[in-house]
Amino acid sequence: MKDFQKYIIPENATIKKALIQLNEQSGNVITLFVVDETGKMLGTLTDGDTRRALITGLNLNTPVSEAMNTNFHFFTKENLDVSKFALFREKNFQLIPCLDNQGHIIEVYDLKRRKTFLPIDAVLMAGGKGERLRPLTERTPKPLLPVGNKTIIDYNIENLIQHGVEHISVTVNYLKEQIEEHFAQPHDDIQIQCVREPQYLGTIGSVRFIEAFFHDTILVMNSDLFTNIDFEDFYLHFIENKADMSVAAVPYPVSVPYGIFHLEGNNITGLTEKPTYNYYANAGIYLIKKELLGLIPEETFFNAPDLMELLIEQKKKVIRFPITGFWIDIGKKEDYTKAQEIAKHM
Numbered sequence: 001m002k003d004f005q006k007y008i009i010p011e012n013a014t015i016k017k018a019l020i021q022l023n024e025q026s027g028n029v030i031t032l033f034v035v036d037e038t039g040k041m042l043g044t045l046t047d048g049d050t051r052r053a054l055i056t057g058l059n060l061n062t063p064v065s066e067a068m069n070t071n072f073h074f075f076t077k078e079n080l081d082v083s084k085f086a087l088f089r090e091k092n093f094q095l096i097p098c099l100d101n102q103g104h105i106i107e108v109y110d111l112k113r114r115k116t117f118l119p120i121d122a123v124l125m126a127g128g129k130g131e132r133l134r135p136l137t138e139r140t141p142k143p144l145l146p147v148g149n150k151t152i153i154d155y156n157i158e159n160l161i162q163h164g165v166e167h168i169s170v171t172v173n174y175l176k177e178q179i180e181e182h183f184a185q186p187h188d189d190i191q192i193q194c195v196r197e198p199q200y201l202g203t204i205g206s207v208r209f210i211e212a213f214f215h216d217t218i219l220v221m222n223s224d225l226f227t228n229i230d231f232e233d234f235y236l237h238f239i240e241n242k243a244d245m246s247v248a249a250v251p252y253p254v255s256v257p258y259g260i261f262h263l264e265g266n267n268i269t270g271l272t273e274k275p276t277y278n279y280y281a282n283a284g285i286y287l288i289k290k291e292l293l294g295l296i297p298e299e300t301f302f303n304a305p306d307l308m309e310l311l312i313e314q315k316k317k318v319i320r321f322p323i324t325g326f327w328i329d330i331g332k333k334e335d336y337t338k339a340q341e342i343a344k345h346m
Contacts, residue, residue: 004108007033007095011042015050015067016060022047031095033105034068040103043068074099077106083236085109085116109164116232117164120287121213124156126223127173127197127206132332141175142330143223144182148343151182152330153223160219161188163231167214170223171206173197198299203284205302213290220304222284226339228325229285237321238287244316245292245308248285250327253278280320283327292316 006025009018009032022030022045032045045068053067054060073088075081075098088096089111098107109117130142137145143153150158153170160168172179172194183192197206204220217238219231229248238246255276262270286304295310296302311318328339 004033004105007031007108008105009034009045009064011036011065011068012063014061015053015058015064018045018064018067019047019050019060022050032064033095033097033108034064035105038102039105041072041074041097041099041105043070044072045069072097075109076100080117080119082116082118082232082239085111085232089115114164115162118231118235119215120165120217120219120231120235121167121210121215121290122160122165122169122219122221123207123210124153124168124170124221124223125203125206126153126170126179127176127200128224129174130224133330133336136333136336139175141172141178143170144178145330145336147226147330147336147339148346150343152226152339153179153182154187155226156221156223157187157192159228160231161190165219165231166190167193169193169195169210171195171197171209173200173206200301201299202301202303202306204286204304204307205296205300207293208296208298216290218288218290218293220286220288222329224330225284225327226330226342227283227285227323227327229283229323229327230325234285234287234321238319241319242317243287243319244289245311245318246287246321247308247318248283248323249280249320250283250323251278252281280322283323284329285323287321 009021011034018032021032030047033041034043034045035041045064049067049069058066073096075096077098094110094112096109097105098109100106126141126143128142130137133142144151157168168190170179170183170192176196180194183194195209197209203222207220234248253276257274259271259273260275261268292311296307308318326342328335330336330339
């Protein structure tokens with residue numbers, strides 16, 4: 001949240017002034033940040049703090065510096081501990097300031113509007129033709145097909161925004177003008193950047209056309225996925241494992257309807273009746289260290305698995321993150337129908 005001045009109050013303001021300012025926020029977040037004459041944050045002041053101050057004998061003309069809470073929580077840009085957002089949510093904290101090295105407020109994280117605030121950039125691949133969904137995609141790009149009351153891509157955009165991702169790019173090619181028009185206006189105050197892919201470059205090749213990234217971790221995903229993946233869990237798993245690349249994965253069981261022999265040469269040593277083998281399939285969602293994106297060749301057809309194999313060859317740490325929620329790759333009409341059914345109950 002960049003517009004946080006309404007939450008600022010100087011240390012020499014009176015409790016009466018604070019109550020008026022708090023009253024103006026009625027129904028919203030009822031917290032003020034107390035700052036000195038240089039703008040350095042000194043404490044927080046809530047409605048409860050002012051009541052307690054008056055009960056103890058302070059009056060309406062007392063400066064807020066005598067009623068504020070000096071034991072407050074904050075982040076810095078250099079020390080943004082994402083894992084703490086879950087703790088703050090549990091304690092019903094709503095506003096968390098982010099301070100610079102001099103203690104000035106440079107940003108305020110509003111947990112009433114966002115679930116968390118991930119320090120990542122996101123790139124959604126939206127250039128495919130969606131040929132298996134024809135005739136639905138003859139005049140409409142697959143990411144803009146409706147699922148319930150939204151387009152497919154909007155579910156992913158909204159999920160990213162709810163996780164506090166502010167820098168989102170969409171690479172476009174097929175029927176690109178429609179997607180560009182769709183994102184011409186900001187979504188929930190976030191301006192989505194559309195980047196044209198000059199030719200079809202696979203599932204990750206067009207990342208090279210993003211002019212600038214603002215964070216060291218980049219999320220790349222297919223735009224036609226219908227999923228409720230928890231991006232916070234995904235990111236924390238990536239950081240905790242000190243990975244170079246993390247690949248979201250979905251369980252993929254394979255059931256064999258016959259008895260399977262265990263063999264040593266021609267000798268049968270055992271039998272497993274109708275076994276089920278459990279695998280994990282690529283979900284088309286990746287977290288990657290920014291500096292590794294330079295390995296993607298320029299203007300060359302290049303898929304995400306190509307990057308995975310390249311990183312594995314270079315002994316980089318490539319890990320799997322299992323998705324526990326729902327996930328549908330809307331590639332066929334049956335997938336589209338299934339997504340529509342799920343959307344009815346959301």
